Amino acid sequence: xxxxxxxxxxxxxxxxxxxxxxxxxxxxxxxxxxxxxxxxxxxxxxxxxxxxxxxxxxxxxxxxxxxxxxxxxxxxxxxxxxxxxxxxxxxxxxxxxxxxxxxxxxxxxxxxxxxxxxxxxxxxxxxxxxxxxxxxxxxxxxxxxxxxxxxxxxxxxxxxxxxxxxxxxxxxxxxxxxxxxxxxxxxxxxxxxxxxxxxxxxxxxxxxxxxxxxxxxxxxxxxxxxxxxxxxx
Numbered sequence: 001x002x003x004x005x006x007x008x009x010x011x012x013x014x015x016x017x018x019x020x021x022x023x024x025x026x027x028x029x030x031x032x033x034x035x036x037x038x039x040x041x042x043x044x045x046x047x048x049x050x051x052x053x054x055x056x057x058x059x060x061x062x063x064x065x066x067x068x069x070x071x072x073x074x075x076x077x078x079x080x081x082x083x084x085x086x087x088x089x090x091x092x093x094x095x096x097x098x099x100x101x102x103x104x105x106x107x108x109x110x111x112x113x114x115x116x117x118x119x120x121x122x123x124x125x126x127x128x129x130x131x132x133x134x135x136x137x138x139x140x141x142x143x144x145x146x147x148x149x150x151x152x153x154x155x156x157x158x159x160x161x162x163x164x165x166x167x168x169x170x171x172x173x174x175x176x177x178x179x180x181x182x183x184x185x186x187x188x189x190x191x192x193x194x195x196x197x198x199x200x201x202x203x204x205x206x207x208x209x210x211x212x213x214x215x216x217x218x219x220x221x222x223x224x225x226x227x228x229x230x231x232x233x
Contacts, residue, residue, distance in 0.1 A: 002231045003101075003132040005163065009033035009226035010054060011195040013138065013165065017131040020044035020100025024127065024138055025055035026062050033198050035227030038062055044100045048072040049140030050113035051079070051121025054198070060085055071097055071104060075122030079115060093123055102131035107151060109142035111173070130155075134162040134232045137186060141167055141195060144178040144185075152186035162232050164188035164219070167195035168209055169202030176209045183218040191219035192230065 001018040008014060010031050015022040023043035028034045031054070038058040046068050049055055056076070060083045063070050069087040070080055077090035089097055096105040105128040113121035126140040128151060137151055154160040164186045167173035173195055174182065183191055191213055196204040210221035222230055 001101075001132045002233055003134045003136070004229050004231050005136070005165075005192070006229040007192070007194065007224045007226060008035045010198045011049075011141070011167065012055075013194070014041070014043065015129070015131065015136070017099070017101025019102075019132070022047055022099055022101075022104075022129075022131070023062065023068070025049055025140075026058040027054050027056075028058045030054075030057055031198065033226050039065075042066060043068050046070040047099075047104060047127050047138075048076055049109065049126060049138070050111060050124035051076050051115045052113065052141070053116045055141070056115075063087065071099070071106075073106070073113075073122035073125060075113075075120060079121075093125060099129070099131065102129065104129050104131075107137075108145065108147050109140045110145050111141040111143075126151075132232075135159055136163045136165070136232070137161055137188070138165045138194075139167060139182070141173045144174050144182045146185070148182050149185040152188070161186055161188035163190045163192060163230075165192045165194050168193045168204050168206065169196035169198075170204065171201050176204060176212065179209070180212060180216060180218060183213060183216075188219050190230070190232065191221045193221075193223060 077088040107126040111124040213221035
């Protein structure tokens with residue numbers, strides 16, 4: 001069953017698995033590049049990588065309105081509960097949970113994680129999704145790390161990664177050069193850039209990045225504009 005991934009801007013993704021819609025890192029109303037407003041978003045589950053405002057800002061409002069369950073680390077789940085979110089699933093690195101269309105595994109990320117008031121937000125994470133017959137890795141905010149080789153290994157049926165979504169903004173995450181090293185380990189069929197061009201400090205030439213990925217033979221790199229989608233067969 002085809003899976004549709006839509007980039008709404010910054011590091012926010014909507015993933016239609018064919019059995020429901022997953023929302024990753026909801027940041028809409030305060031995002032200068034977002035193609036949507038939070039009130040227009042519909043989803044069945046919300047996946048959060050870490051507690052920074054540009055990944056969590058609209059989680060409470062959307063979870064309350066839609067009734068979607070939020071999958072996140074323990075500390076974020078506790079925070080969401082204090083803000084009136086009824087359905088959360090507290091997880092930690094290495095944990096796996098069912099989502100519409102398959103399951104999601106919480107993976108390592110090398111970053112920080114704190115709430116807007118500066119309090120500790122638990123471990124940052126990435127997500128490895130097995131949904132709709134596709135394997136999709138969302139790295140979250142991270143540097144490159146050697147466990148990406150493990151994440152990219154084929155599963156027991158020999159199915160490798162269909163898609164890897166990587167930050168390329170640099171400064172707060174890996175930049176274009178390190179993302180190529182990540183792709184060498186992950187070996188996805190398709191690579192998509194994320195977490196760039198939202199503000200001047202993370203401006204990047206995504207077209208040049210995609211050209212470098214293709215020239216190195218690492219993946220089919222595709223650059224989306226906010227609101228555009230790609231279908232994974």
